[in-house]
Amino acid sequence: MDFELMINSFPKLLNAAVITLKLLSVSLIIGLFIGLIFAILRLNKNIFINRFAYGYSYLFRGTPLLVQIFIIYFGLGQIEYLRSTFLWVILKEPYWCAIIAFALNTGAYTSEILRSAFQTIKPGIIEAGQSLGISSKIIFYKIQIPIAIRQSLPAYGNEIILMMKGTSLASTVTIMDLTGVAKYIISTTFKPIEVFIVAGGIYLFMTFVIHNVIKFLEKKYSFN
Amino acid sequence: MELLAFGDTGWGDELFRATLMTIAVSITAMIIGFSFAAIFTPLKLSKNKFLNLLANSYTTVIRGVPELLVIYLFFFGGTGAVMYVASIFGYNEYIEINAFVTGAFAIGIISGAYSTEVFRGAVQSIDKGQFEAANVLGLGKFGKFFKIILPQTLRLAIPNLSNVWQITLKDTSLISVTGLVEIMRQSYIAAGSTRDPLFFYSFAAVLYLLLTFLSMKLINRLEIKYNKGY
Numbered sequence: 001m002d003f004e005l006m007i008n009s010f011p012k013l014l015n016a017a018v019i020t021l022k023l024l025s026v027s028l029i030i031g032l033f034i035g036l037i038f039a040i041l042r043l044n045k046n047i048f049i050n051r052f053a054y055g056y057s058y059l060f061r062g063t064p065l066l067v068q069i070f071i072i073y074f075g076l077g078q079i080e081y082l083r084s085t086f087l088w089v090i091l092k093e094p095y096w097c098a099i100i101a102f103a104l105n106t107g108a109y110t111s112e113i114l115r116s117a118f119q120t121i122k123p124g125i126i127e128a129g130q131s132l133g134i135s136s137k138i139i140f141y142k143i144q145i146p147i148a149i150r151q152s153l154p155a156y157g158n159e160i161i162l163m164m165k166g167t168s169l170a171s172t173v174t175i176m177d178l179t180g181v182a183k184y185i186i187s188t189t190f191k192p193i194e195v196f197i198v199a200g201g202i203y204l205f206m207t208f209v210i211h212n213v214i215k216f217l218e219k220k221y222s223f224n
Numbered sequence: 225m226e227l228l229a230f231g232d233t234g235w236g237d238e239l240f241r242a243t244l245m246t247i248a249v250s251i252t253a254m255i256i257g258f259s260f261a262a263i264f265t266p267l268k269l270s271k272n273k274f275l276n277l278l279a280n281s282y283t284t285v286i287r288g289v290p291e292l293l294v295i296y297l298f299f300f301g302g303t304g305a306v307m308y309v310a311s312i313f314g315y316n317e318y319i320e321i322n323a324f325v326t327g328a329f330a331i332g333i334i335s336g337a338y339s340t341e342v343f344r345g346a347v348q349s350i351d352k353g354q355f356e357a358a359n360v361l362g363l364g365k366f367g368k369f370f371k372i373i374l375p376q377t378l379r380l381a382i383p384n385l386s387n388v389w390q391i392t393l394k395d396t397s398l399i400s401v402t403g404l405v406e407i408m409r410q411s412y413i414a415a416g417s418t419r420d421p422l423f424f425y426s427f428a429a430v431l432y433l434l435l436t437f438l439s440m441k442l443i444n445r446l447e448i449k450y451n452k453g454y
Contacts, residue, residue: 062390062436063429064397066408071429074415075422161288168290172401179293192301200289207288 006194009185013195016181017202023095023167023177027102028160034103035110039148042115053111060108065166068105073097073173098170106163113159117151118144150221157214161207178202227418228427235414235424242410243431249328249406250393256332257392261339268344279340286337291330291395298330299402327399335392342388346380347373379450386443390436397432407431 041053060068076082076091090096121144129139171180182199186192230236260282267279286294307319350373358368400408411428415421 059429059433063432064394064408066397066400067425067429067432070408070412071422071425075425078420078422165288165290168292169398171292179290179296182293183296186296186300190300190304192297192304196293196297196301199293200285203290203293204285204288 002189002191002194005185005189005191006198009195010198012185013178013181013199013202016176016178017206019176020164020167020170020178021206023098023102023170023175024160024164027099027106027167028163030099030103031106031110031163034107035114038107038111039114039118042111043118057108057111060105061112065101065105065169066172069098069101069169069173072101094170094173094175098167098173098175102163102166102170105166106159109159109162110156113152113155114148117148117155120151121147153214153218153221157211157218160210160214164203164206164210227414227420227423235410235418238410238414239407239427239431242405242407243435245404246393246396246406246431246435249324249331249396249399249404250389252324252328253331253335253392253396254389256328257335257337257339257388260333260336261343264336264340265343265347268340269347283337283340286334287341291334291398292401294334295327295330295398295401298326302326302329323399323402323404327396327402327404331392331395331399334395335388338388338391339385342381342384343377345384346377349380350376379454382443382447382450386440386447389439389443393435393439394432 038053038056041049042057044050044053072091073094076097082088082091090100125143125147126139129143130136134142167177168179170177171183174180176184178199182195186195189195228234228236228239230240264279264282267275268283270276302321303319306321310316310319354372354376355368358372363371396406397408400406400412403409405413407428411424415424418424
């Protein structure tokens with residue numbers, strides 16, 4: 001055991017963990033919006049809209065995240081037309097490519113979580129709102145969405161942790177996140193176990209914090 | 225389309241072989257995962273606090289750390305670990321472990337953590353009466369396990385195990401970083417030499433979709449078969 005290496009690499013890895021957290025939070029925020037929109041589309045009665053939303057979630061849940069990142073980072077740059085538009089400013093940055101891929105990926109999973117939450121809302125609650133003369137728009141925003149968010153908290157907590165692990169793939173498109181820096185230190189020192197313990201410990205700590213925050217929120221917004 | 229031709233002119237046969245490789249790694253990893261689950265599920269359910277802690281740390285660490293980091297640990301650390309063990313037995317030559325073994329093992333350990341949780345849940349959801357009935361019938365420990373508990377566990381575990389299979393299948397794409405030529409690595413090579421990444425990565429996505437779709441169909445059949453009596 002090379003304890004000196006472990007101590008020396010700790011601040012470097014901690015700095016890299018900040019990048020991991022940035023990637024995670026930005027993609028989660030965008031992904032939540034995408035997920036909410038597609039969950040609503042899934043509940044639409046129009047079969048085309050419905051199928052479209054289902055296709056999106058099937059596509060992103062059925063393929064590995066790595067393929068999605070590579071298509072966006074390496075693939076989209078190949079289209080000449082895209083290179084001439086303003087989108088190229090975003091797509092030439094590996095950072096934004098990774099975020100787009102993460103957001104679309106977590107959006108697909110989130111839409112499934114929210115859809116099943118919407119579907120488990122008891123019809124009696126909506127009927128109660130209607131009999132009080134509340135408009136269906138307000139029923140949706142003030143009753144259905146808050147209940148759905150509460151219902152989906154446990155599953156969404158899992159999704160956050162999965163996404164945090166997913167951000168490690170950003171290292172494959174040259175971003176120096178926690179895994180990227182860990183790999184760099186491993187390949188220069190050939191001490192994989194020491195680096196794994198430190199980097200893995202930081203990841204575990206983040207998992208632990210996320211897990212407990214979600215647990216706290218679950219308790220705070222419980223129905224009883 | 226000519227990019228996908230079989231033979232020397234296209235990448236069809238290479239990608240076909242790569243797909244078989246992905247399937248082979250996934251199945252091997254799944255089997256390794258099952259062996260890990262077979263060891264750790266009883267530990268998780270045991271009343272011994274120490275054994276409990278051991279099993280819990282396995283599942284917690286593996287499920288809380290990115291797959292890619294675990295793969296790097298095996299890729300860079302595997303050779304060293306094997307050579308260390310060999311040196312205890314007096315063998316000091318350089319040992320090269322091939323990418324298939326490293327990859328299947330890394331993914332297998334990850335898949336094993338998920339399988340352990342699935343089996344634990346399945347055993348715990350078996351009705352208590354079943355255990356008691358087995359005792360009343362005077363079945364021995366083995367008879368109780370193999371005739372009563374295991375068949376019911378399998379039935380209850382199949383839906384969740386199909387999720388584990390999907391995760392495992394998708395995780396194998398990460399082994400491409402170690403150089404094993406599976407779908408992702410082959411697409412990377414093809415994209416590099418034809419300068420057509422969009423086509424090859426999209427095709428890789430289609431291959432993965434096909435694999436997940438077909439395996440879902442198979443597992444659904446299995447589920448129906450095992451649910452016959454219910």
